Amino acid sequence: MVNLQIQLASRRDVPAIVTLLNECANDMYQQGMSHWLDLYDEEFVSQNLLQKSVYVLKQDSQIIGSVALGLKPADHYADCWPDAPAADFYLTQLAVHPQHQQAGYGRLLLEHCLGLIGDAKLQLDAVAHYPQLLDFYRKYGFKQIAEGIGLGDHRYLFEYTRSS
Numbered sequence: 406m407v408n409l410q411i412q413l414a415s416r417r418d419v420p421a422i423v424t425l426l427n428e429c430a431n432d433m434y435q436q437g438m439s440h441w442l443d444l445y446d447e448e449f450v451s452q453n454l455l456q457k458s459v460y461v462l463k464q465d466s467q468i469i470g471s472v473a474l475g476l477k478p479a480d481h482y483a484d485c486w487p488d489a490p491a492a493d494f495y496l497t498q499l500a501v502h503p504q505h506q507q508a509g510y511g512r513l514l515l516e517h518c519l520g521l522i523g524d525a526k527l528q529l530d531a532v533a534h535y536p537q538l539l540d541f542y543r544k545y546g547f548k549q550i551a552e553g554i555g556l557g558d559h560r561y562l563f564e565y566t567r568s569s
Contacts, residue, residue, distance in 0.1 A: 407464055409510075411517045414459040414471065421468040422450050422461065425502055432503040433535075440532050440558050445498075453498070458521075462501070462514055470501040472514040474521065478528065485530070485555030486562050493525035494518075515545060524567045533559040 414422060423445055430441035453459050453473050462470030475495045482489065496518055501510045519527070531538050533552070539561065543549075547563035554560070 409513070410463045411460055411514065412463065414454060414461045416451070416454065418459075418461055418468060419447055419450050419454070422459070422471050423447055425468055425471055426450070426498065426500055428502060429500045438532065438535055440556065457497070459498075460514065460517060462510055464505070469505045470510050470514050472499045472518060473497045474518050479530070481555035482530070482562075485553040485560060486551045489528075489551050489562055490564075492528035492564065494522050494527045496527055496529040499529075511541065512545075519545075519565070519567075527565040528562060529565075530555065530560045530562050533561055 426441065426445035430443075430445065433440070434442055450459075456477070457473040457475035459471060459473045461468045473496070475497065476493075478489075478492070478495050479497060496515075499511060499514055501508075501514070528550075529542070529547070531542060533539070542563050545565070547565045549561050550564045551562040552560065553562070
């Protein structure tokens with residue numbers, strides 16, 4: 406039996422989150438996607454803990470997934486979608502370790518966040534060249550509301566409201 410637990414991340418989780426995000430970045434790079442490479446270090450993840458609610462998915466006390474839920478859009482939103490409507494929450498860095506993908510763990514993290522926000526409006530962005538991820542968000546009721554160029558990539562802005 407697998408022991409899974411989602412909990413709020415703490416400062417002591419930072420090294421494991423950095424490792425997780427960079428292993429995901431390397432896996433995506435092997436699939437031709439470089440948008441997460443050289444982005445996540447301890448300073449970045451520590452800042453996330455101060456600015457957002459970061460949740461980790463633990464399997465038998467090992468971090469195998471994470472997600473961040475914040476109240477402000479990422480900095481690139483202003484350049485990419487200057488006229489986008491505001492949201493109540495913004496989801497970033499949904500990540501599941503490559504060895505644990507396709508097991509429903511991304512869904513668990515996403516559903517955890519959706520349960521926390523209730524009827525509030527949630528936005529996230531995704532790179533256009535990751536079709537499996539785009540399909541994943543659409544499957545869970547996210548609607549594409551804009552597209553643009555951010556951080557050098559073609560991106561889509563998605564929005565979720567429980568009534569969507």
